[in-house]
Amino acid sequence: MRRVVAQVRAVARALLGHQADADDAAQKALLEILAGARSYRGDGSVEAWARRIAVRTVLRHVRRERRQPSAVTQVHDEPDCLHAPPVASPLEDLPRSVPPTSRCRCA
Template sequence: MAEVRHADPAVKRRAQARLVELVLPSVLGRARSIARTPADAEDAAQQAMIEIIESAKGFRGQGSLVRWCDRIAIRTTLRLLRRESRKLALVEGSIDPDMVASEGPDRRLSEAIPGEVQAYLAELSKDRFEVLMLRAQGFTIDEIASRTEASPNTVKDRLRMARKQVQRSIRQREVVAELGTKRDRGGGQS
């Protein structure tokens, strides 16, 4: 990474090329796991690589380089998806621009998740959904706080409330299913 920041343009270009070779497969994989389409994933990965190179001075070598790059890729992909959904809402004219940020979770992020789980996650607010997805990607509370511009306590609260809400939804659906089964059995005996 020191060479990526090097003053000599030739050294810098060679180091950047090596960095791209090393981390692009992982960055693209992270973007694909979040983005809705392959084109969106490629755009996000390209933007993430630009940010990785521009942020080279921020890498302190305290952890895995690939993991550090993956975090930038996830953050970049989420940001691009949010921006795209806002643009789409504005173009369609169906949503007030001030309300876009408070809408529910970006459905594109949950498309890779099995349908039943998606149904539970779809009930979460965008804030809760976002912190839950970032936590599932391995981000720490402090990293999530930094990325979402919320305090660590707010992140913890959103995670706790998201988990409670999903658990409550699961229990409610189990009770409804059980009641339906009992009613079906009782109805057949009449």
């Protein structure tokens, strides 16, 4: 794994561009490489074998992400969200000072 981690990350970044998505896809690819380690026959270099798995896994990740609409898209596509009651400002929950009275009735 130490030999291929940097290469797998580079493949994911090259194919995805977005850092967070690339990290997720690289992690999936590394898990696939670990799961398939027993099937490595030694015909080629470990790096080339891992790169092929990484490319296939990252592309599969991209296809899955395209098929699933994001949560942000779902919220904004619903017309009911336009008629939702206004959200209270966080400033409304802050304590306010009490206005001074003209006389103090302290005992």
